[in-house]
Amino acid sequence: MQNPYTAPRSTIRSMAGRYLMTLAVVGSLTLALWPLRDRLTNANISLLYMLATLITAVWLGAGPSVLTAILSFFSFNFFLVRPYYTLAVEDPRELIDLVVFLAAALIAGRLAAYARQQAEAAGLNARQQEILYGLTSALNPLTDPAAIRAELRRVVIEQLGATHVDYLPSRAVTPVPEGAGNAVFVLLEAGETIHGTLRAVFPHPLPASQFRLLSACAGQAALALQRVELTAQAQRSRALAEADQLKTALLHAVSHDLRTPITIIKTSAANLDALDDRLPPAERRELARTVEAQADLLDRLVGNLLDMSRLQAGAMVLHRELNALEEVAGDVAAEAFRRYGAERIALDFPDDLPLTPFDYGLMRQALSNVVDNALRYEPAGRRVIIRGRVAGDSARLEVINHGPTIPADEKSRIMEPFYQSRDGRSVVGGVGLGLAIARGIVEVHRGAVWVEDTPGGGATFVITLPQEGA
Incomplete structure (x- = not known):
């Protein structure tokens, strides 16, 4: 045409x-x-x-x-x-x-x-x-202001017949010789915001209809620039809100969850120092074990905070190799036995479960966090079951708890960082990062984790990992 x-x-x-x-x-x-x-x-x-x-x-x-x-x-x-x-x-x-x-x-x-x-x-x-219509369609997917201005320049030159197009103020303005054409200036204006000025030079005087078209094109570009700016502002606001939420949660963790073991350690150490000669050997050993247990708890809390910061920063590095999920579950069960002094975990794995590609250390940490959460609410005399299965092209781990059932509206939120349940059950645990870290590690492996109801009561945490990708 x-x-x-x-x-x-x-x-x-x-x-x-x-x-x-x-x-x-x-x-x-x-x-x-x-x-x-x-x-x-x-x-x-x-x-x-x-x-x-x-x-x-x-x-x-x-x-x-x-x-x-x-x-x-x-x-x-x-x-x-x-x-x-x-x-x-x-x-x-x-x-x-x-x-x-x-x-x-x-x-x-x-x-x-x-x-x-x-x-x-x-x-x-x-x-x-x-x-x-062509200009609007071309501007819709663009998210870079420079690309938006470049598209407007292309349309003004190719479709409207301009010989020079620049944006003011700009250091890249091309000087136009005297008598080379007729310069027209149009504001890139959207609402009360001006995103610059378009200078277009034409070889002939601009008719009124063509000037209206040029102004309409500049208006469409200004709307696209405003959209990009508003999107950037929304992202900055969201990032600031998330950072503020994280800061508030960290302050809460430092002021309460971290200070509690520190206070217990300090009190126990002070009692050992002041009452050493007057304390029976059994009480001294009990205070020493208390110091050790609270130090372990403090180490886990600090580690969880550091792991969450690495996950949010995208700094988690995978060393994926073919490993056996049953070995990871066995290590987690052995660690629980040392901590509680009793067998509180039962393993259920088939003999033919194939190897799965994952980072052994990270997956052990993720499973340990899920199991720790399940053990907190497991009734006395019952065992948490870790079951392994193959589901299609994925490996499936189930951590089966027989305690209270998680309400349906909490199942999608229970693995959010610092989430605390409304019924007060979360006071048993720490800062609410264990499940969030587990989900982050599993998602880094391109897997998924969610919560299902245990038949007869309780919660079953399901972890799936892709079998391919080593």
Whole structure:
């Protein structure tokens, strides 16, 4: 499709050329009718001149159509109406015919020219809509302000016929020599925000319709720039909110969950120092074990905080190798036995469970966190079951607890960082990071973790890991 802006009509067909074409049309028609003037009636001749006027109006415009009507009137009278070669007429009634013909030709020419202008305006409007739609479609997926400005520059140059396009203020403004064109300045304005100024240079004066199109294109680009800016502001606000939430949770952890073991350690150490000689050996050993247990708890809390910070920063590095999930579960069960002094975990693994690619140390930590949470709520005399299965192309681990059932609205939130249950059960644990860290580690392995109800009561934590990807 030819671009109506890069090739304006005035450069293709000058006004003088159009009027010369009018003379040629009327002259050719008169020469063609001259040998037939004695055979044709005045009505026939007037209709042919009327047709020429209509054709000229549609083809060349309003001005040439008026000239065609006037030239047709005089040519008709001078060459084709008796007496020939004079403007006088034999029959006065023919003068009325000529005047009516002139009036009808002028009106018909104006109407045809108006119809032509309306058609051109409709075509121009359709072209403008096409340009705006294409620009909007191209801007929608863009998220970089530089790319948005580059797309607007391309449209203004390729579709609107500009020779230079710059943005002000900018250090990359290209100087335009004197007399090189007509510069137009348009604000990139969206609401009350101005995102700069577009400077476009055209080789010819800009028509009002083209200036409106340029302003509309600049408005679309300004809206796209505003969208990118608002999206960036929303992301910054969300990041600040998350950081504030994390800071508040960390302060809570430091002020309560971390201070509790520190206080117990300090009190037990002070009692050992002050009452060493007066304490029975059994009580001294009990205080020493208390110090050791609280130090282990403090180490786990600090480790969980550090692990969560690494997960949120994306700094967790995997060393994935083929390993046996049963070995990981066995290590977690042995660690629980040392901590509680009793067998509180039962293992249920088939003999043919295939090896699975994962980072052994990280997966042991994730499973240990899940099992620790399950053991806190496991009734006395019952055991947490760790079951391994194959589910399609994934390995499936189930940590089955027989304690209280988790409410449905908490199942999707229980593994969020620092989440505390509404019924107060979370006071048994630490800062609420164990399950969040476990989920983060599993998701780094491209796996998934969720909670199901245990038949008969309790919660079953399900971990799935892809079998491929080592």
